[in-house]
Amino acid sequence: MRIRILVTGGTFDKEYDELSGRLFFKDTKVGDVLQRGRCRLDVVSETVMMVDSLELDDAGRARIVARARECEEQAVVITHGTDTMVQTARALAEATLRGKTIVLTGAMVPYAFGSSDGLFNLGSALSFVQVLPPGVYVAMNGQHFAWDCVRKNSATGCFEAV
């Protein structure tokens, strides 16, 4: 089973720009994460975009959905900002990508920052995608939710079942 990782950015991939003192996107860290995890899965990683998910609009979501549909793989992990992860999950579910297991994940702290949950979440998502039945899921903090049973609690920053 080959797994495709679609990279869309989010906090997971943010970096600190020394000159401006701001957070920004450079190259995705997913390769580094797979290396640190010594991941032996057959994985291909593709950067669709590198954006804060608050900046995702319908056109951006449509591109993500298109790539999820067109790629050969039946198992797809999508790294994504947490703020609108559930919206993108809905767009994917509505596209009815028959037979595909799609798991969205992200991080609360950029991988570049050392104390990140990114490595844990990616290990989690890559595991869920291998064993969950076809459908669209959100995997964060070790938990997994069907796309229509989850929301992000913006006060706590956590994902909860609804």
Added chain:
Amino acid sequence: MRIRILVTGGTFDKEYDELSGRLFFKDTKVGDVLQRGRCRLDVVSETVMMVDSLELDDAGRARIVARARECEEQAVVITHGTDTMVQTARALAEATLRGKTIVLTGAMVPYAFGSSDGLFNLGSALSFVQVLPPGVYVAMNGQHFAWDCVRKNSATGCFEAV
């Protein structure tokens, strides 16, 4: 679903002793790992022992099997040294712990060392244990294997399907 983590040591939990220059065990790092991963699962962690798995004998394995049997939880993750992880998996399978899903995992580099795969592997194991059917499994490097379909390749340090 509550998950029980049985800690048995292994490279995962080794630390560097500054005075002697050797690696040794102090307290398990599993709590730190769950904290870094911001794990929101209902997890209880129990230290059964802290040993290098090369030092595990039948009596030690029997204690691990006993705790896996006696604990209330149906979902059990066991952190373990990689050298004899498969042997312990076999002992657990032979104990026929009906209805329980047991996933063994570990790390190639101590969690204390920064560049560890421990966070990735624990995220992976905690995910597999929620979804895999009852049985005994080894989860390393993102992969998962039924207990009787895996061996550790000592030349490469990796786990492979057999």
Added chain:
Amino acid sequence: MRIRILVTGGTFDKEYDELSGRLFFKDTKVGDVLQRGRCRLDVVSETVMMVDSLELDDAGRARIVARARECEEQAVVITHGTDTMVQTARALAEATLRGKTIVLTGAMVPYAFGSSDGLFNLGSALSFVQVLPPGVYVAMNGQHFAWDCVRKNSATGCFEAV
């Protein structure tokens, strides 16, 4: 020789706020830095303020100068944002704190972010302050400059002799 560290904030002490995605100040990391460096100097650390140095005004500078003057110690290290470090150095020099060796330092990347230069710069500043003759200095990137011979190159982010 006791060394006083006056903490004023700057990038050195910034942290990432998971909920807002912004950088902010909580508690100073100087204690953690001294612990990681296993610093055996007689050091007392005092938080004067926690600000981005772009927000320092004359009143803020006056408070830093006052603490540098009033403290018992003859050796003073000041952690400070890099943007206006030279201005604060000038204010200290103009205050003619006779007999005191004062070394300002900071970081280009927050200590909290793992790949920080903070540990290197603090080790450097704590060393310079023990040996340099009385006066006011800036110590960054291993270099040291008398207060009136340095400027920050905002294009490169580096300090240069003038």
Added chain:
Amino acid sequence: MRIRILVTGGTFDKEYDELSGRLFFKDTKVGDVLQRGRCRLDVVSETVMMVDSLELDDAGRARIVARARECEEQAVVITHGTDTMVQTARALAEATLRGKTIVLTGAMVPYAFGSSDGLFNLGSALSFVQVLPPGVYVAMNGQHFAWDCVRKNSATGCFEAV
């Protein structure tokens, strides 16, 4: 002022070998350390050897002394194991390398292990070497000692003035 770093190994440069579970030497980390510290000094680094200092004998010490003598630079930092750092310092002092300031430093925890004091100590040593008068010194934990006024306390692992 150009500074020469002579690398001799020690705990500073030890790494963890995943396959054997042992500590060993590969390539020096000094370049990584200088990069992380964003060191802007004019530094040239040379690996003389990569050994645990308990394995240093007179012949090995003689090679270190020879390189310290022959190199063009007047400012020399030597990374070294802490166990016999003082012995090497004595050998250098007895060689009477006129006009040279030589500072030995090391680490209690390998730089590769994340929680290392290596970055702090190297920042410290590179600073001392710029301002101390010619002579041989040991710089550890923020402190500095003339070569004949220091010993390593093997019970605590710390360097103390004698």
